[in-house]
Amino acid sequence: MAEPKVVGKVSDAAAPASAVQAVEQVKVREAEAEVKVKEEEEEGECSVDELLDQHQELLDGMLSEGYLDDQFSQLQMLQDESSPDFVEEVVTLFFDDTEKLLENLTESLKTDPVDFKVVDGHVHQFKGSSSSIGAQRVKNVCVAFRHCCDAEDKKGCVDHLAKVKEEFNDVRSKLRKMLELEKRIMAAGGVLPFVEC
Amino acid sequence: MGAEGGMQRAIVLSWSIATSGGNVSCRVGMGESRDGGSQVMVAPQQLQLPLKRSHQNQNNRQCSGAINGASNSVRGANPAMLDTPDEFPVGMRVLVVDDDPTCLVLLERMLILCSYRVTTCGRATDALLLLREDIGKFDLVISDVDMPDMDGFKLLELVGLEMDLPVIMMSGNGETSAVMEGVIHGACDYLIKPVGIKELRNVWQHVVRKKRQEVKAVSMKSIEEAGGCERQKRAGGADDADYTSSATDTTDGNWKLSKRRKGEFKEENEDDNEENDDPSTMKKPRVVWSVELHQQFVSAVNQLGIDKAVPKRILELMGVQGLTRENVASHLQKYRLYLKRLSGVTNQQCSMSAHFCGTEPSSMISPDMGIANGQLTPQALAQLHMLGRMNSSNVIGFSGGLDPTLSHQFFLQDLPRPPHLKDMLKNNAGFLSSFPNGLQHLDQLSEPHHLSVVNDLEDYPTNTKVFPQLNGNPGMSIGSVGIAETNFGSNSNGDSLLMHILHSRAAHQGGGSSSNLPQPRAGLSPSHPLSNDINFAHVGSLPNLAGNLVPTAELSSIPGSAGGRDLSSSVGFTGASLSSPLGSIVRGPLAAEEPSNLVNSTSGTFSCMVPSVQSSILRGVALHTSLNEGLDQQLPMWALYQNPVNRLSHGNSQGLSHDTLQWSGLTENLGLGDMGQSLSAGLSSQYSSQSQDHGIGFAARSQRIAYTQQNVGFPVSSALDSRMVRSSYEPEGFQGVL
Numbered sequence: 018m019a020e021p022k023v024v025g026k027v028s029d030a031a032a033p034a035s036a037v038q039a040v041e042q043v044k045v046r047e048a049e050a051e052v053k054v055k056e057e058e059e060e061g062e063c064s065v066d067e068l069l070d071q072h073q074e075l076l077d078g079m080l081s082e083g084y085l086d087d088q089f090s091q092l093q094m095l096q097d098e099s100s101p102d103f104v105e106e107v108v109t110l111f112f113d114d115t116e117k118l119l120e121n122l123t124e125s126l127k128t129d130p131v132d133f134k135v136v137d138g139h140v141h142q143f144k145g146s147s148s149s150i151g152a153q154r155v156k157n158v159c160v161a162f163r164h165c166c167d168a169e170d171k172k173g174c175v176d177h178l179a180k181v182k183e184e185f186n187d188v189r190s191k192l193r194k195m196l197e198l199e200k201r202i203m204a205a206g207g208v209l210p211f212v213e214c
Numbered sequence: 215m216g217a218e219g220g221m222q223r224a225i226v227l228s229w230s231i232a233t234s235g236g237n238v239s240c241r242v243g244m245g246e247s248r249d250g251g252s253q254v255m256v257a258p259q260q261l262q263l264p265l266k267r268s269h270q271n272q273n274n275r276q277c278s279g280a281i282n283g284a285s286n287s288v289r290g291a292n293p294a295m296l297d298t299p300d301e302f303p304v305g306m307r308v309l310v311v312d313d314d315p316t317c318l319v320l321l322e323r324m325l326i327l328c329s330y331r332v333t334t335c336g337r338a339t340d341a342l343l344l345l346r347e348d349i350g351k352f353d354l355v356i357s358d359v360d361m362p363d364m365d366g367f368k369l370l371e372l373v374g375l376e377m378d379l380p381v382i383m384m385s386g387n388g389e390t391s392a393v394m395e396g397v398i399h400g401a402c403d404y405l406i407k408p409v410g411i412k413e414l415r416n417v418w419q420h421v422v423r424k425k426r427q428e429v430k431a432v433s434m435k436s437i438e439e440a441g442g443c444e445r446q447k448r449a450g451g452a453d454d455a456d457y458t459s460s461a462t463d464t465t466d467g468n469w470k471l472s473k474r475r476k477g478e479f480k481e482e483n484e485d486d487n488e489e490n491d492d493p494s495t496m497k498k499p500r501v502v503w504s505v506e507l508h509q510q511f512v513s514a515v516n517q518l519g520i521d522k523a524v525p526k527r528i529l530e531l532m533g534v535q536g537l538t539r540e541n542v543a544s545h546l547q548k549y550r551l552y553l554k555r556l557s558g559v560t561n562q563q564c565s566m567s568a569h570f571c572g573t574e575p576s577s578m579i580s581p582d583m584g585i586a587n588g589q590l591t592p593q594a595l596a597q598l599h600m601l602g603r604m605n606s607s608n609v610i611g612f613s614g615g616l617d618p619t620l621s622h623q624f625f626l627q628d629l630p631r632p633p634h635l636k637d638m639l640k641n642n643a644g645f646l647s648s649f650p651n652g653l654q655h656l657d658q659l660s661e662p663h664h665l666s667v668v669n670d671l672e673d674y675p676t677n678t679k680v681f682p683q684l685n686g687n688p689g690m691s692i693g694s695v696g697i698a699e700t701n702f703g704s705n706s707n708g709d710s711l712l713m714h715i716l717h718s719r720a721a722h723q724g725g726g727s728s729s730n731l732p733q734p735r736a737g738l739s740p741s742h743p744l745s746n747d748i749n750f751a752h753v754g755s756l757p758n759l760a761g762n763l764v765p766t767a768e769l770s771s772i773p774g775s776a777g778g779r780d781l782s783s784s785v786g787f788t789g790a791s792l793s794s795p796l797g798s799i800v801r802g803p804l805a806a807e808e809p810s811n812l813v814n815s816t817s818g819t820f821s822c823m824v825p826s827v828q829s830s831i832l833r834g835v836a837l838h839t840s841l842n843e844g845l846d847q848q849l850p851m852w853a854l855y856q857n858p859v860n861r862l863s864h865g866n867s868q869g870l871s872h873d874t875l876q877w878s879g880l881t882e883n884l885g886l887g888d889m890g891q892s893l894s895a896g897l898s899s900q901y902s903s904q905s906q907d908h909g910i911g912f913a914a915r916s917q918r919i920a921y922t923q924q925n926v927g928f929p930v931s932s933a934l935d936s937r938m939v940r941s942s943y944e945p946e947g948f949q950g951v952l
Binding site: 044088091092093095100103106107110111115140141142145146148149150151 | 313314322323363407408409410
């Protein structure tokens with residue numbers, strides 16, 4: 018990359034005053050370019066490792082803090098070369114589906130009177146999908162949410178709706194970050210540790 | 215095609231299971247590249263199919279018909295056939311139903327990794343469509359419980375009934391009560407979400423298990439032919455299952471049938487002993503209510519009087535060792551329900567007609583169809599009737615006047631049956647072809663009535679358990695000469711008819727002897743060899759008929775072969791019980807020889823005892839045929855029903871001429887032995903007005919078993935089918951074969 022630049026520059030510059038000057042300029046450019054390349058190289062190498070580290074850290078954190086549970090780890094194991102983006106696909110599907118579900122849920126709580134069976138239905142579904150993904154905290158809030166539905170506690174339901182949204186947003190942002198890291202790792206030629214070979 | 219494939223597959227599976235000790239041989243269809251780019255590679259050595267993920271159904275709740283190429287291709291070319299038999303369960307076709315797309319995608323992925331061929335559906339209704347489109351398309355269904363468009367249990371029931379596939383339920387709710395619900399509804403397994411891949415790896419066992427049950431069922435028939443009593447036992451057990459069915463009052467009439475079809479031996483026995491899903495009860499050793507046992511039970515009950523029959527006394531009267539009061543009590547409960555059903559069931563022909571109409575002849579002959587024991591189930595008879603009537607292409611070209619028993623057969627046939635059985639049916643197609651001839655005879659013999667009757671049947675909803683209505687047609691003993699007098703009018707007739715048939719069959723079985731069928735009831739002319747496939751083939755088209763026909767006519771399926779059931783038995787029944795509309799139909803075919811034993815439903819209600827009737831009736835029928843012999847002048851049930859047999863005349867043997875022969879042969883093959891002949895004879899007589907040639911010497915046979923007119927004490931409830939029927943009459947010389 019550096020070279021073309023150098024060359025370009027050299028050519029762009031009006032004919033150097035002298036050949037010596039031109040050569041010097043080229044050398045400088047080259048040096049600069051080299052440095053640049055080196056920097057880039059270094060960045061690249063670190064990147065992959067760094068990325069991997071970051072990725073692992075994030076994942077471990079989510080697991081230990083309960084955002085994710087073992088189900089998520091199992092999900093990761095379903096990814097392999099025949100399905101290289103499986104985790105991302107499923108997780109994205111979960112996000113999209115949940116958004117719709119949350120909309121429905123919000124709507125159902127706005128009706129008057131509230132049909133708790135309908136609300137419960139939504140929550141039940143949310144509980145199912147979140148547990149399938151391994152989004153543990155979300156699932157736990159769903160469980161509590163259902164109790165409010167059973168008790169027909171509207172206030173409780175509304176509170177839990179807010180809670181579940183919060184938890185969902187949390188886990189979503191973390192997962193998105195993680196997926197992003199994964200993409201970069203793979204783009205950089207790295208191999209995700211959890212992927213089954 | 216699908217059906218064929220299914221059949222092939224089924225056969226292969228069955229065979230494999232039987233021969234290779236559990237290895238199911240299947241061929242995996244080669245997958246083609248699909249739009250989604252998924253491919254199915256079927257490489258024997260690969261356990262993990264390198265399927266590319268299909269994105270087809272991601273985010274969409276529609277059924278993704280072929281998530282992976284395999285599914286689609288399978289559909290088209292090689293349904294259920296695995297290329298690598300030894301690689302089972304590789305390539306096993308699974309249908310997953312779940313309204314949650316996330317779960318669906320996860321399950322799909324996991325199943326693919328288990329090397330199965332997966333199809334996903336976001337809606338139960340879509341799933342049903344897919345399944346109905348081709349019964350042989352899938353090996354296993356995995357379904358969520360909570361779905362918006364249909365309750366998972368409902369889907370479970372329907373699948374079990376119509377397609378007899380193993381179904382696994384899934385739910386986030388893992389409470390005992392929820393799991394219990396699953397069990398009650400017939401789920402093979404119940405998984406709690408989130409489901410892990412480990413749990414899915416071994417789901418193939420459910421498929422194998424089911425196949426084994428079916429294989430066993432078929433082979434049992436063979437064994438029975440040899441004279442074992444096992445069949446009876448199983449039939450009894452099966453009957454019980456029917457009891458259960460009726461007890462639980464499933465909405466889908468096919469349920470019974472399917473119940474019969476599937477675990478007939480095993481499951482039904484299980485049902486028999488499961489009392490209200492009480493876990494403690496379920497653990498008790500199972501009592502197999504064999505035909506004989508049931509016969510004894512019924513006699514005892516009759517003696518005491520249905521109203522006064524208490525378990526304790528019944529037990530005393532029966533004097534069977536090892537039987538507990540609880541066993542009797544539960545059996546009695548079922549029996550009562552059955553009777554109630556019989557009396558209450560009027561036009562359950564239901565869906566049968568519709569159902570049958572569209573069936574292929576081959577598929578119609580379902581060994582399974584109510585032929586639990588090679589006996590024609592009433593349904594089959596019903597079907598046959600319809601068949602005749604409909605004269606649809608599906609049918610063998612009957613020209614109306616189907617023998618009720620035939621109808622039953624058909625009916626039964628048409629009822630859901632395991633895919634592999636279809637194959638068997640096919641094999642018996644031969645019979646079928648002969649059948650038409652016979653039927654044509656029938657035409658001549660029968661009155662125009664038949665046709666009209668059949669028409670009526672059409673109105674009946676298909677897929678119902680058609681139970682003969684015992685009430686109402688007094689004197690309708692179809693084909694049961696002796697029985698004619700018996701109170702067909704009441705359900706009891708039907709009952710006796712059934713019993714007769716059962717008895718006769720049992721007797722027949724019991725010793726190939728010419729036991730006298732206690733009651734020449736109902737025309738189950740056991741002699742109808744038709745039973746086996748032929749009958750079935752027709753059955754399909756006689757949905758309505760089935761309803762009216764006395765289900766009792768279970769024809770024993772021809773063991774070994776695809777369940778050739780003795781039409782005769784069923785025929786007998788149907789004849790007898792045909793209620794008014796059917797009556798006429800019944801009239802014809804049953805011919806006289808068999809006493810209207812078959813006609814259990816004198817009342818004319820036709821109870822399609824498809825499921826239960828099957829074995830018992832067939833048995834009865836078998837015997838019946840034997841009885842035929844002795845019943846020369848017995849009018850066929852049909853005849854009895856409306857126009858006195860005279861018309862039909864055939865004494866007892868008019869077989870269907872060569873056709874009959876075939877049938878008789880069938881019955882023999884089935885192990886019906888004499889019974890078969892009788893059956894055939896019965897049938898033949900009906901069909902061919904005077905051919906003396908029963909085809910297989912029915913006449914002779916029939917003589918052997920003398921029917922005694924029995925009084926069918928109870929109305930035979932369709933639900934109970936043949937099992938129940940047995941009760942009413944005292945078989946003579948019956949060796950308790952039943």
